[in-house]
Amino acid sequence: MIVTGKPLPLRRANVDTDQIIPARYLTGIDTEGLGEHLFTGMAGGAELLAESPGANIVVAGENFGCGSSREHAAWALTARGFRAVIASSFARIFLENAYTNAIVPVVVPDAMIEGFARARSITIDVAKQTVQADDEAPVAFELDELRKQFILGGGFLPYLASKIDTVRAWQHAR
Amino acid sequence: MRSLFDKIWDAHVVEELPGGNALVFMDRVVAHEITTPQGAIAIEKEYGDCLYDRDRIVAVNDHVSPAKDTATAIQAQVLRTWAKRQGIRLYDIGEGGICHVIVPERGYVTPGSTVCCGDSHTCTLGAFGAFALGIGTTAQAGAMLAGCLILQRPKVMRVEVKGELHPSASAKDLALAVIAEIGFRGGTGYVLEYTGSAIDSLDMEQRMTLCNMAIEAGATTGIIAADGVTAAYLEKTQEAPSDWLFLRADRDARYAASVTIDGNAVRPLVTWGTNPGENAPIDGVVPVGAAAASLDYMDLRVGDKMSEIVLDQAFIGSCTNSRIGDLREAARVLRGKNVVIPTIITPGSQAVKRAAEREGLHEIFQDAGALWTHSSCGPCLGMSMGVLAPGMRCISSSNRNFQGRMGDGGRVHLASPAIVAASALLGRIASPADIGAPIREEALV
Ligand code: SF4
Numbered sequence: 001m002i003v004t005g006k007p008l009p010l011r012r013a014n015v016d017t018d019q020i021i022p023a024r025y026l027t028g029i030d031t032e033g034l035g036e037h038l039f040t041g042m043a044g045g046a047e048l049l050a051e052s053p054g055a056n057i058v059v060a061g062e063n064f065g066c067g068s069s070r071e072h073a074a075w076a077l078t079a080r081g082f083r084a085v086i087a088s089s090f091a092r093i094f095l096e097n098a099y100t101n102a103i104v105p106v107v108v109p110d111a112m113i114e115g116f117a118r119a120r121s122i123t124i125d126v127a128k129q130t131v132q133a134d135d136e137a138p139v140a141f142e143l144d145e146l147r148k149q150f151i152l153g154g155g156f157l158p159y160l161a162s163k164i165d166t167v168r169a170w171q172h173a174r
Numbered sequence: 175m176r177s178l179f180d181k182i183w184d185a186h187v188v189e190e191l192p193g194g195n196a197l198v199f200m201d202r203v204v205a206h207e208i209t210t211p212q213g214a215i216a217i218e219k220e221y222g223d224c225l226y227d228r229d230r231i232v233a234v235n236d237h238v239s240p241a242k243d244t245a246t247a248i249q250a251q252v253l254r255t256w257a258k259r260q261g262i263r264l265y266d267i268g269e270g271g272i273c274h275v276i277v278p279e280r281g282y283v284t285p286g287s288t289v290c291c292g293d294s295h296t297c298t299l300g301a302f303g304a305f306a307l308g309i310g311t312t313a314q315a316g317a318m319l320a321g322c323l324i325l326q327r328p329k330v331m332r333v334e335v336k337g338e339l340h341p342s343a344s345a346k347d348l349a350l351a352v353i354a355e356i357g358f359r360g361g362t363g364y365v366l367e368y369t370g371s372a373i374d375s376l377d378m379e380q381r382m383t384l385c386n387m388a389i390e391a392g393a394t395t396g397i398i399a400a401d402g403v404t405a406a407y408l409e410k411t412q413e414a415p416s417d418w419l420f421l422r423a424d425r426d427a428r429y430a431a432s433v434t435i436d437g438n439a440v441r442p443l444v445t446w447g448t449n450p451g452e453n454a455p456i457d458g459v460v461p462v463g464a465a466a467a468s469l470d471y472m473d474l475r476v477g478d479k480m481s482e483i484v485l486d487q488a489f490i491g492s493c494t495n496s497r498i499g500d501l502r503e504a505a506r507v508l509r510g511k512n513v514v515i516p517t518i519i520t521p522g523s524q525a526v527k528r529a530a531e532r533e534g535l536h537e538i539f540q541d542a543g544a545l546w547t548h549s550s551c552g553p554c555l556g557m558s559m560g561v562l563a564p565g566m567r568c569i570s571s572s573n574r575n576f577q578g579r580m581g582d583g584g585r586v587h588l589a590s591p592a593i594v595a596a597s598a599l600l601g602r603i604a605s606p607a608d609i610g611a612p613i614r615e616e617a618l619v
Contacts, residue, residue, distance in 0.1 A: 018576040023555040027245035029211035041578040063359040069294040071310035097310035145193030160316040170188040
């Protein structure tokens with residue numbers, strides 16, 4: 001699977017989920033309409049989105065997705081066509097939510113963030129785990145070996161469903 | 175050799191999975207109206223009536239409760255009808271409250287157990303010596319379907335708090351001090367295992383306040399070993415099972431990291447920035463090196479005196495500080511005085527509300543001119559019951575001062591209930607000492 005596209009150059013650290021999508025928009029029972037409110041909780045967020053038409057890869061600093069557990073953050077990103085986030089680190093719950101929603105979480109050193117933020121085009125090879133800014137040399141990144149399968153099409157809930165008998169047997173023997 | 179967390183983890187691993195993941199059994203799943211519907215409906219559609227074990231699930235309408243408009247009414251109604259269809263115990267308006275307050279109150283968390291909820295502050299329940307963590311909607315649905323989460327084993331950081339907590343400081347101040355010490359993201363990848371004499375002497379409510387904010391350092395959760403204090407709390411909780419174990423870390427337990435905090439050195443803290451780690455002593459100033467973006471959003475400058483920051487609103491409540499002890503603290507400060515800014519006091523559960531009213535605390539609050547509400551998450555998340563206008567500045571006993579958290583453009587200063595109460599009386603950030611209130615309850619008698 002190859003993800004190609006343009007960066008949304010957020011650059012900043014600690015982009016919390018209230019900035020990605022404020023709580024006041026979490027009033028649905030489905031994932032409809034969340035995209036409209038993406039980054040409206042971030043100072044200058046909506047403007048940055050407007051200035052970056054066609055962007056589909058977020059580029060941010062450390063601790064992306066910290067704060068609330070709301071999966072709405074991942075849903076709002078996918079609703080606007082975002083397929084990957086390049087950051088120097090992720091908060092745990094967002095990272096888990098990214099995998100279950102097939103958003104590729106790409107961790108690169110902080111020093112490389114600016115390069116991706118300025119790139120005209122970014123190419124991510126999910127299977128090979130490489131990320132490339134324009135014609136620069138591809139950079140390797142880590143992915144969780146199991147959860148990578150959820151991005152490549154395995155599906156998180158079907159995987160868990162396949163474990164139910166194992167869990168029942170374990171619980172029985174507990 | 176094992177930490178407390180290691181023991182609980184090891185006892186709940188069903189299967190090791192590729193990539194360092196494990197299938198971890200969940201003894202309890204808590205479901206609230208904001209993050210549950212999408213997942214619950216998805217698994218119902220796809221897998222039918224096949225919850226792993228409905229008796230392990232407890233549902234709560236708490237975030238916007240009662241509903242504020244049609245959309246939130248639909249959320250609550252979806253949770254209600256789903257719980258009914260699936261035979262799940264639901265705590266609705268009237269008997270409920272904030273999920274992290276009622277889960278322990280009703281005995282749904284016991285030492286040595288595992289709990290998850292689609293809510294990051296589930297870490298509150300680590301106060302009971304349980305592994306309790308927040309997860310996303312899909313992971314929560316998976317836990318309801320298969321009884322398990324897929325998790326990377328977190329590392330364990332020992333946070334030892336020595337001595338005793340200084341008389342002027344509360345569990346909230348300690349929570350803020352821990353975040354300042356390890357950093358706003360310093361706990362990422364870790365479980366914080368709190369130990370030490372200052373922790374031993376905290377009551378259960380204070381332990382919950384401390385564990386509640388583990389997520390604010392990025393940690394997977396916080397945990398405190400159960401002891402006599404825990405047992406005494408659980409005994410009073412009718413529904414709590416009594417067959418739990420006193421698990422403790424081994425004497426020679428190994429930790430991936432350790433920090434030590436001197437409890438006697440902890441002083442009242444208030445946040446000045448836009449994450450909970452950006453805090454300063456109440457008698458201090460906005461520090462040199464403060465992040466420009468935070469200062470800009472908060473409209474503050476380096477060197478500004480914390481005690482000169484003028485406020486527009488005060489809020490006492492949230493899963494951090496809305497229990498009876500917190501309300502007593504607030505009442506002690508507010509008794510016989512008048513607030514000068516709009517002040518909202520929201521108990522964490524209807525049971526807390528009733529306990530407070532039996533003690534007459536509601537009279538003290540209302541005599542002081544504060545609004546005494548029913549239980550709910552309320553203003554904490556900026557959805558209802560006291561949303562801030564852009565530029566409004568609120569002092570709050572909650573846990574998040576993120577940009578826009580309590581309303582678009584609203585500014586939040588986090589502090590303990592006593593500081594919030596004192597600030598409500600003076601209209602600026604103030605300590606109970608500023609209004610001549612004794613610093614501790616004991617001092618009253
Ligand atoms: S009180 Fe606030 S932090 Fe706690 S669960 Fe409710 S919204 Fe979340």
